[in-house]
């Protein structure tokens with residue numbers, strides 16, 4: 497449940513100064529630039545001549561984002577780690593499974609007792625054991641990662657990262673709180689931005705006229721040089737692609753519940769004090785009264801000429817109010833920079849049959865089948 501107490505306020509300060517605020521984002525700029533460079537190099541390695549080649553974006557992008565998550569949170573990339581408590585050495589893929597995929601799947605685990613509340617007293621041992629096992633592995637891994645880096649930090653080594661900020665003098669977080677905060681920053685970096693970027697590339701590969709328009713804008717603003725974060729403010733169509741993708745494929749379709757402290761009215765309904773409400777963002781974003789042809793992906797609807805803030809608030813994709821997403825700037829920087837660079841470098845075409853592959857999985861609208869597209873170098 498979203499609260500707004502002292503602990504929350506303290507953590508929000510750490511989050512902003514250690515990882516997501518403007519200064520922290522500036523510190524991490526070189527990590528983001530490296531990430532995009534590596535994704536592009538990976539895709540070039542799949543191309544042999546001026547022809548189209550079939551590629552999957554998810555694998556290299558996911559791996560690079562996960563690396564970025566480690567660098568921002570712990571100050572270094574981790575390729576593998578021996579976890580004493582588990583007695584195993586984990587590869588990067590296994591760490592991703594434990595820190596990102598398993599918790600996401602756990603969040604949508606169905607407890608059959610929810611459908612029969614009068615049978616709540618019946619134990620659901622298999623589910624409880626599964627969740628406990630997942631939680632134990634996640635905790636052991638994060639604890640291990642923290643302890644390794646903490647040694648370097650206490651030796652006085654210069655490691656500028658979120659953990660460094662969390663354990664700096666005067667902070668009073670318990671080990672459990674540290675584990676929770678470091679894990680949250682890793683999963684938040686690794687999941688929703690990947691989903692948004694993959695769906696944006698799917699839509700651009702499916703809609704050649706939108707892709708061409710974006711390419712022309714990029715040529716106009718950047719000429720023959722690579723897009724930079726400074727260019728983003730001059731690329732409204734790129735930003736419109738990002739917002740329309742969030743509206744259409746919302747990676748957080750349901751936001752954490754809100755507790756109603758005072759009786760109020762919402763959308764014409766009386767809501768008594770004490771109610772817990774859940775907002776379905778996907779339904780809000782697809783609302784037929786607000787949008788023209790809401791069932792079509794049309795970036796133009798975000799080109800009203802208003803400022804970026806106003807465009808962003810047209811959807812509730814990042815939530816609203818005090819608990820609004822703290823990582824929206826990072827998500828936008830990474831997603832827009834990646835989409836921009838991928839369109840600058842390559843011509844994208846969907847693989848035959850891929851158009852129909854719009855099924856989703858997990859809590860965050862993950863594309864069930866990774867995007868498969870043909871790419872050709874624009875230099876060819």
Ligand code: HEM
Nearest residue numbers: 684685688689748751813814815816819820821822823827
């Ligand atoms: C496109 C990507 C993303 C979307 C759509 C998204 C969406 C959301 C939403 C809907 C909320 C809940 C807001 C509310 O309750 O009103 C939220 C909260 C949050 N998000 Fe994001 N998010 C994204 C990326 C990120 C990233 C990359 C990070 C950090 C690395 C991040 C960090 C957070 C944090 C810390 C909160 C809690 C804020 C608070 O409670 O004060 N998000 N996000």
